[in-house]
Amino acid sequence: MEQKEDKNSTFRLLLVEADPSRIQNFKNSFGDMVQVSVEPDGADALLYVELGNPVDLVVFNDELGYLTFLRGIADSHFFDDTRVILLSADAGIKPEAAPYRKYIVDVFPKTYSSEALGRRIQYFIQKKQYQEADKPLYKPAPIRMPVGKRAFDIFVSSVLLLLLSPLLIVVAILIRLDSKGPVFYKSKRVGTGYKIFDMYKFRTMKTGADKLISGMASQNMYNKVVEEPEMDLCEECLLAGTSCQRPLFLDNEQVCEKLYHRKQKAKATFMKFKEDPRITGLGKFLRNSSIDELPQLINIFKGDMSFVGNRPLPPYEAEKLTVAGYARRFAAPAGLTGLWQVTKRGKAGVSDLERIQLDVLYAKKYSFKTDLIIMIRTVKALFQKENV
Template identity: 35%
Template sequence: MSQTKGFDRTKKLIIGIIDVVLYHFSIIISFMIRYNMDIPRRNYLAYERARIYILIGFILLNILFGIYILYNKKIMDFIYLTIITQFLMGLVIMAMTFFGRWFAFPRTIILISFLVSTVILIAWRSIVFKMYEKIDGTKKVMVVGSEEACLAAVRNFESSKNNRHAVKSVVIDNFYDNISKHMDQVDIVYLADKIDESEKIEIYDLLISQNKKLFLNTSFENLVLVNPNIMSIEDESVIEASDFSISPEDDMIKRLIDVVASLAMLILASPIIVVTAILVKATSKGPVFYKQIRITKNQKEFGILKFRTMSATAEKDSGPVLAAANDARVTKIGKYLRALRIDELPQLFNVLTGDMSLVGPRPERPFFVEQFQEQNRYYYLRHNVRAGITGYAQVYGKYATDFNSKLNFDLVYIKKYSFILDVKIMLQTIKILFDKVSSEGVSDEKPEISMPDNILILK
């Protein structure tokens, strides 16, 4: 049973080209609406001169926001992302027309085109997503590994916000034999656990020969091989595993960007910071800022700054505990500051001092770091880089994700680090500001631990 390529790069390129054409026509329609079909040549000429830069900005913004990555989204994601990207495009056009001195470009067109392009693009992208679902459909998955690892994998697939993957069978023993017997019933085989090396190679060979997709878990042995360097030594090709670190050159550039960007953000956010400080002080007793010891690069301790969102004596009796969903210790104003992430703004000062970066693993408290390191001996690797205000785990995971999963996200970030990745994470952070779940604490509810009845268990 061969597998089609589905929405490959060529199809995505065509979708992107149509995106650009629709956006271009939405601006023309906006001119028609604004000038009642009688468009002044002078005003339209300003758009023509800026057009190439506007369309390039449009393409880059959509790529950085992951518009053309379809597998992990649902229609509501496209609605959110389209509104956000088109709003940002309005700001981009204003900046371009100012610095390019295309002052004849009417500001009303920017507002009208935001509304027109948002409606047109949402309609088009909804059609594309429905086509994607119809062509690629739901992929049937076979999970392989120990019963505990398979149960965790099944729970993760079932909690996904879309129906992209459906677990149909679980193999907990006699791996190769069961996979070969039932392979025609699935599209993807996911190795959720470590299995014997010789049997694993046989499974690889079988899946490749049958053109089946193979998913691997993010165990340490698999993460080591992420982003390798292939080199030739005489007659042999050698795979050099990359370190869990950022090169000194990249780290220097990252630090420079952190300083410049955090200064600019502090200036822009200063009115919000002043108003928030007044509200915190007026609505509850205690200091405006909350300083807490956290761990950053090279296991260094530092005092992280936040606007106080809990009562001043929140941990007086309990000691250090993780924030929970519907935490009674959170103040009335604190609930809104957390939901809007405004409580994190003072951390820009931590970025300026070099204790944090704009993007990196979220810093934990020493009390929890000691616990996590006892449970996972690779936890120290996340401290090879500066802690961040936002990070890979915050964008692609969930607040309530367990520390092992967050660690895997952090290690993937370190392995795949690039300036472009940081830009993507910063932009994707805008989207999660509107995600209520991502601002909540750890849920007190325990997940269902039994295997669903509709899944075939193979032993």
């Protein structure tokens, strides 16, 4: 077996390869990043790790008995942390399926791009460095609503619930007469500090409306107009005349990483539809008059929301706003109304980026004076001209 090279690098990579030219090319590409040891096949590689040689990552030519290696390390829990990158010409390999599951973290073509494989190796290097740094887990301070704002919410919401109770009862009866289904619509929302809670509304849609949303993407007001590429390869691979150099395995299928991220970027963050066919006849009136929002007074009284803040989002929308610049919106209270509602709501051409920027602006600037102005403007904007 080849002896390990004496290098300063603390990241140990085991390359299972028998071709001298491929070994040399690998060392030329990554020898400065990691300490490379080489074994000619799966049996020798298994013996290497069983003898106690530390290995942080294994890069394996799949022609050299990788199943022998995987079965061997699977027989002992001492090797549960072993991670393998497979080099294979078989695009049908599924890392999440047995016997690959748990050990194989990625599959690259044998004609891999050094840049792409280097990024993947660098990820594991940085992961190890972070773990060895033994940094304490970051525990953010809980985001608390100002005492004055919370006291105002409790007092006003309790008074309004008492005064509006006759209206709430009448609306509940009308909803039951208008269409089949429950009176209230309850949905999971993400509010202040990513706290998830149940938000209440009067039901304005037909029962099962959530299941129809996937087929209505073309009607989304926030959608961007993009041309979907018809090819399976990005421009770089097409020009080079090679197979995909940046394969990504998703839902048991291989896709181009570059094309995947391009499609994800083109997807709208928020969902809102014009002339939504899911809305009932009574629901259209309740929405345009904002009466459907009144049950959220219960959320305000409970402390899930405030009268003024950033709109609480469904989880599938909130998960798209976890980057540093956008996540700031969740530092503000979740609100029944807010800066976006009184400036852009119902206007054609509004982008999701504009809405995010307004949410972030409110999180930075909100105060009692700001909230008072927004509440006054909300009263003027209760009846919308557009059916959204």
